[in-house]
Amino acid sequence: MNRYMEERYSLNYLKQLEAESIYIIRETAAEFKNPVLLYSVGKDSSVNLRLCQKAFYPGKIPFPLLHIDTGYKFKEMYEFRDYYMKKAGVNLIVYKNEEPEAQKFGPEQAHTDQYIYYKKTKALLDALKKYGFDAAIGGARREEEKSRAKERIFSVRTELGAWDPKNQKPELWHLYNGKLQEKETMRIFPLSNWTESDIWAYIKEENIEVVPLYFAQKRQLIKRNNVLVRLDEFNHPKEGEEIIEAVCRYRTLGCSPSTGAVLSSAQNIDEILEEVLNAKKSERETRAIDGTSETAMEQKKKEGYF
């Protein structure tokens, strides 16, 4: 044990990460007219929400939450969302792209670029415009993916929501530049410096509730494009596909048809934490959307994806 940690005037690494994130969240509330917290129901969103609750206590969170819904999320996610939003007493806006352009894409296309563009990217941009949000707080972490490794904490988006990696503002100290030009918006990433294991350690220390899909149990799965998708209302076995029953859990959550389970027996947070610390594969391995090409994420971010 490090002797400094026993002294009363020092913070361990999680508390330091938390301190940085709370500062960023407060800076967002102070610098923007109409910010919003993006809420995707996953573990990172749960952590972001807790940080916001802490940032403004004893006041309430001074901005709403926004869920961009594709309609094809796991049903456990919808259940958890409705239960947890009520419990937290926060104001949630659910936005879905109901235009015909988006309607044509169903669960079968969930891994395609068009599905993601219309159901997620465009839906997000439309929602920001509809409500006049000038800043959107997201849960992306630099560790997740190499294009995110170069993302700023305060990251400017053009009118079309595009990310321009070559024109990013230098970010020094904790002095975040919140100046926007007309029609630009800001994306803000308080969890930039957190890793997957930091997220789980924080969930453990803070007793944060998360969607039960993160915990291992026996589930019926179909192996499709090297991803284990769950048998449910969106995923049915095609010809030649077998139904497998296996103990598994989810490392990340997204749309049910494009998010794979990992074989795991981790049934509680301590076991998950141990598993994540010793993981041999990166977190987004089960996300079909990142796999379309080597620079898939970078490309999607340039179009306005988170």
Added chain:
Amino acid sequence: MKQYNPNAELVRLVIMGSVDDGKSTFIGRLFYDLGEIYQDQLEAIEKASKKGGLDFIDLSLLTDGLSAEREQKITIDAAYRYLATPKRRFIVADVPGHEQYTRNMATGASLANLAIIMVDAQKGLLPQSKRHLFISSLLGVRHVLVAINKMDLVNYDQNIFEKIKDDFSAFLAKLNIPDIAFIPVSSLKGDMIVERSDNMPWYQGATALNYLENVEIANDINLLDFRMPVQLVIRPDQNFRGYAGRIEGGTIKVGEKVKILPSGKSTKIKSIIVDRENKEYAFSPQNAVLTMEDEVDASRGDMIARENNLPEIGNKFETTICWMKEDALLPNKSYILKQATKTCRCFIDKILYKINTDSLHRQDCNALNQNEIGRVTITTASPLIFDSYSKNRNTGSFIIIDENDGSTAGAGMILRKSQTTEIKNSGKEGFTLWFTGLPSSGKSTLADAVTKELNEKYGIPLERLDGDAVRETICRDLGFSSGDRQKNIERIAYIAKLLTKHGVAVITSFVSPNRQVRNWARQVIGNFVEVYVKCPVEECIKRDPKGNYKKALSGQIAQFTGVSDNYEEPDNPEIVVETDKEDISQCTNRIIASLKKLGYL
């Protein structure tokens, strides 16, 4: 098997170096030997190495960047990586090391506890290493590890290691880096990074990993000087008014006496909320909500500090600025400045010099270009509450924002308030009586007469600044070119300004033919009384006591005012005397009368 360590310390690390120094391989090796590379990533690297015809794993491929960077073979900027060892959690800023990336290095170093500087053992101390050390020192990185890499290519020779170490040590004397270490490594072979090495039995010191895990950083936090910039006011209802902010230095307890700045109102801490709980105390870098015993109207941008340990307040500063924008930083331009939680307008007064980041030499300049670092004086539209950067990184740093496009144009560190605001005038101010006119118009004679009169009858402190005396002393290095003559006047004006401020009546007599220069002196000095000693040039030529007109007319002196150079008459002098029409005592009496009328006597 890795385990969760709730007591791990957070360390921010910046790694500087260029591709040639083996920075990417070093990072790859560190992650690889620590088992921090995912299997899928490793397989991709192995595949790419084989494809490139290599018989080993090219670990540098781990730090492969964006497609835009690969296509153009450039590094856009700092990439952030995360590393966990049993004792510590590292945030690693990986920054390119070439001169055109000075701004990226400054960015990476701005929050770093610790810097690793990569050096190629075959090349030793290059200008780029000096640059990396200088930036680390400037940005206040307290611990620096110089990793002398590629030891395998110099036969693991101790003499080479020692020689490089000595070269560095000589250079380091010029810098302010409290803690520095040297470690010989080979990133390619893996010597002394995570594993020790049989190749260097002569080296008994720490491996790079040992160093990273054990260098003490906990003592670097300033726990003495309590500072909390107000970030937000939290008012859930009528009964609660709390000031939210991050504690940027020191500690605070309930009941302690504090002051709110800039208003200066005193009060006591009533309660402290951290983590949604009431606490007895809080410390840096916690986020707290403070409530006060009294109604004090604080808002964002204000600062809370302990009554007997206050930060400074001022609006004129001497700063070091690292310029980041393509359009240069220019004097007299105005920008937006953000320091702590305060945002206000600032003006660039003067660029004193820029610093050559390779040699540390100062160079005169009129502008700071992208990636240049210089000493700059600025004025802010409203006062900043600050500490010097060396005392507190968080309250002594600022960014400059160009409002035209919203870009972060520069990063600055406050050295101190500018001298001019620090020294308060002791009592009544003096004035400067500035005699100007053609050579031989009678300036010196009149100035002497007025000085005598003021001395005998008014008993005020006096100083007579005369051309010859000045040229023999502070302006000995100057000649008579128009540039030198201008410098001559600038120096005189500066001295006159200092004397005037401290209650001295200064009497100067210089031709000072240039109207603009005289007007500039008027602005600098403030209490400025311009006396135009008017006399037709024909009369001056007739007088010519030193015979200079004669020489000028015959061509022996070039650029002589009244002959070959123009004299610009004052637009609006306080006093005009005509020495071809009035005698000395008449002129003197009129000048004294005018000084009375102007309120100086």
